Amino acid sequence: MVAYIFCLTTSGGVPVFARSKNGLKQLPFPVIGSLNGVHMFARSHDVELLSTVTDDSKILWKSFHDSLTLIVVSEDDNADDCHLGNVLSHVFDSMVMLLGFDDVTNIKNVERFKKDVRVCFPLIDKFVEDQSLLTFGDLVNAVDVIAAAENAVLQNFLDAFAECADSPYGCLLIHGKIAVATRKWWNLTSRELVLISLLVSSLTSCSSRDIPVFLPDGSPSVPHRLMTFQLTKFIDVCVLCGPKPSLNELEEEVGRFWRTSYESLRAALQNHPCNIPSSFNLDSNILGFIVVNIETNRCLCSVYSSSTTNGDESLDCHERRHILRSYYKHVVGNYFASKVEGSEKIPSSFTHSAMDTYMTTDTYKCYAMLSPPHQIYILYSTDIPTFAMRSITEKTLMILTKDKSTQL
Amino acid sequence: MMFASGKLIQADWHTTAEGRDMLSCLFTRNKQGLRTFGLLERPPLSAHIEEVHYKIFVSGKSGVGKTCTVAKLSGHDIPKSHIETAGIQTSTCYWPAKVLDMNKVMLFRLQFWDAGEAASKKFDHIMSACTDRVDAILFLFSITDKVSFDELHQQISRLTSSGDNITKLVIATKCDQHALGEVTRKDIRDFEKTWKIPILKVKNILDNNQSDTNDTVYTMNALCEHLWQRDLILAGKLNKPILLPDSETTKTITSEEFI
Ligand SMILES: Nc1nc2c(ncn2[C@@H]2O[C@H](COP(=O)(O)OP(=O)(O)O)[C@@H](O)[C@H]2O)c(=O)[nH]1
Ligand SMILES: [Mg+2]
Numbered sequence: 306m307v308a309y310i311f312c313l314t315t316s317g318g319v320p321v322f323a324r325s326k327n328g329l330k331q332l333p334f335p336v337i338g339s340l341n342g343v344h345m346f347a348r349s350h351d352v353e354l355l356s357t358v359t360d361d362s363k364i365l366w367k368s369f370h371d372s373l374t375l376i377v378v379s380e381d382d383n384a385d386d387c388h389l390g391n392v393l394s395h396v397f398d399s400m401v402m403l404l405g406f407d408d409v410t411n412i413k414n415v416e417r418f419k420k421d422v423r424v425c426f427p428l429i430d431k432f433v434e435d436q437s438l439l440t441f442g443d444l445v446n447a448v449d450v451i452a453a454a455e456n457a458v459l460q461n462f463l464d465a466f467a468e469c470a471d472s473p474y475g476c477l478l479i480h481g482k483i484a485v486a487t488r489k490w491w492n493l494t495s496r497e498l499v500l501i502s503l504l505v506s507s508l509t510s511c512s513s514r515d516i517p518v519f520l521p522d523g524s525p526s527v528p529h530r531l532m533t534f535q536l537t538k539f540i541d542v543c544v545l546c547g548p549k550p551s552l553n554e555l556e557e558e559v560g561r562f563w564r565t566s567y568e569s570l571r572a573a574l575q576n577h578p579c580n581i582p583s584s585f586n587l588d589s590n591i592l593g594f595i596v597v598n599i600e601t602n603r604c605l606c607s608v609y610s611s612s613t614t615n616g617d618e619s620l621d622c623h624e625r626r627h628i629l630r631s632y633y634k635h636v637v638g639n640y641f642a643s644k645v646e647g648s649e650k651i652p653s654s655f656t657h658s659a660m661d662t663y664m665t666t667d668t669y670k671c672y673a674m675l676s677p678p679h680q681i682y683i684l685y686s687t688d689i690p691t692f693a694m695r696s697i698t699e700k701t702l703m704i705l706t707k708d709k710s711t712q713l
Numbered sequence: 714m715m716f717a718s719g720k721l722i723q724a725d726w727h728t729t730a731e732g733r734d735m736l737s738c739l740f741t742r743n744k745q746g747l748r749t750f751g752l753l754e755r756p757p758l759s760a761h762i763e764e765v766h767y768k769i770f771v772s773g774k775s776g777v778g779k780t781c782t783v784a785k786l787s788g789h790d791i792p793k794s795h796i797e798t799a800g801i802q803t804s805t806c807y808w809p810a811k812v813l814d815m816n817k818v819m820l821f822r823l824q825f826w827d828a829g830e831a832a833s834k835k836f837d838h839i840m841s842a843c844t845d846r847v848d849a850i851l852f853l854f855s856i857t858d859k860v861s862f863d864e865l866h867q868q869i870s871r872l873t874s875s876g877d878n879i880t881k882l883v884i885a886t887k888c889d890q891h892a893l894g895e896v897t898r899k900d901i902r903d904f905e906k907t908w909k910i911p912i913l914k915v916k917n918i919l920d921n922n923q924s925d926t927n928d929t930v931y932t933m934n935a936l937c938e939h940l941w942q943r944d945l946i947l948a949g950k951l952n953k954p955i956l957l958p959d960s961e962t963t964k965t966i967t968s969e970e971f972i
Pocket of ligand 1: 781
């Protein structure tokens, strides 16, 4: 769990911003200054300081393009450093997305930049408040999807609307998870996919938006316009456009293109928070799962199983999410490689590369399996016999990936 | 454009049985604020009620409370801290009011346009998108920030001209923060006299009580009444007010009690 994120200029060590988890007291500047000082000192001796651990916390440094240095302070969860490095990359990419690569890597006026960067705070705070995220995309570097039987129908509505917006890029978000997207949208890189979805859910709710965004990989210096329209509460349709059409013009078309989809939208909304149709018959010992397709950059996750409603609540959804996140960080970088940069450096002490791994505790059991291009991480209740986890995990992966509505 | 409130729109209609009935469809069940509707939705009111649409741009210095005011008036959650708005953000809300010249209830659909300061400076399409075919502009200042009040003049002259048909209103925000007030009642009265633009007062805080609901009713009615006045003038049914100093009989739309 992230506690603090600091941003300073790399050359001068001027503080740009500090974000802290809700409820934590801010650290005084001298502390931040010394944290940056040791990093700068090492640098001046041609040593790169990567990370360190204290009794209960971990600190990681990362400089970007000789312009900004980011420092993250987190509780030490024995995970590989790649996960905190990933957090800092997301924070840097967030700034690129809203301010543009040029403004972020070539800061002419720090005071001005400090003001401009404030627009990124809601997005950056998503990474600071990672324990309250309802999605897993930031962690697995793939974008959260929501499966629904209605998705096939909704795809047609979306394609028609995107065409009307004169844009190949369109997606439909339900509670911040992609229900459907156009073919071109899926060509965005994993970090672009993750950041756009998170950006939309980080903003205050409203009817429509027109936000200049830079795509960290596709268009870091030339802004596009991200337009979103709230069709009904919790459902936004997004398109990425050039200078035209205007927000006014496109909004006038929303009714015409989407009105007849209303019943399908309402029906698809019912799949939140499970993220899968209730018709899916998963093993009753499953408390939560993450399935990632590392080729298509999609992930399907849930901590609301059918048994969530069956009384006996040994672990609430918040705890399930926390355990799954921790388990993912425990596995990736230690046993499995994934989309997270740096996770491929598995400790060399292993003579083979693992395809399965599991863990049992007094209160839950976890199982993870590689089945390229898929990866699956499942949280089980203790009722499941340990010997059964492998076959049930395999079967679950089949159910989740073979169904058309999951698009995995 | 100052006129007696209640001349064009029946001020107490919302307390009549018909009014209360319609309002109950528009407020959330716990009456904390207005219900929000997606772009595909409309309040569950009779389809016979005629709808009139307006585009309203919200202008003012960064931090005066534009985003909070729009959230408050349109029923969205009020942000707890100052977040610089990214790009443009629009919020739609519905308000029924009884217009007196036709003696019938109309459904006003107001779309507020709010833009962040940094984005509007950096990208020129933002300002033009906000002001294109705009029906009204709300100029906001915070009573706790004198500079935001002093900037009004400049903002009004920059965005409007005497010949345009844009409804202009000024909203004083943070009226719950009297102790920190830097703008006095006299400042406000003088402004209204010089500019002939009424100043409405808002408090963007959640205090779930009747007086809060009354404030919302009051502000929304005032807004709609000014928009309706403009429509009547454009239709030639009402003379454009002649900008003369207030006569004693004209009651301004803001009442001191409202604070
Ligand atoms: N007490 C109080 N605070 C307010 C009021 N309106 C806005 N604020 C605060 O003022 C700050 C800026 O508000 P915001 O709407 O984001 O300003 P904007 O930049 O004009 O959009 C926020 O911290 C709000 O909580 C109000 O009526 N009363
Ligand atoms: Mg704002």
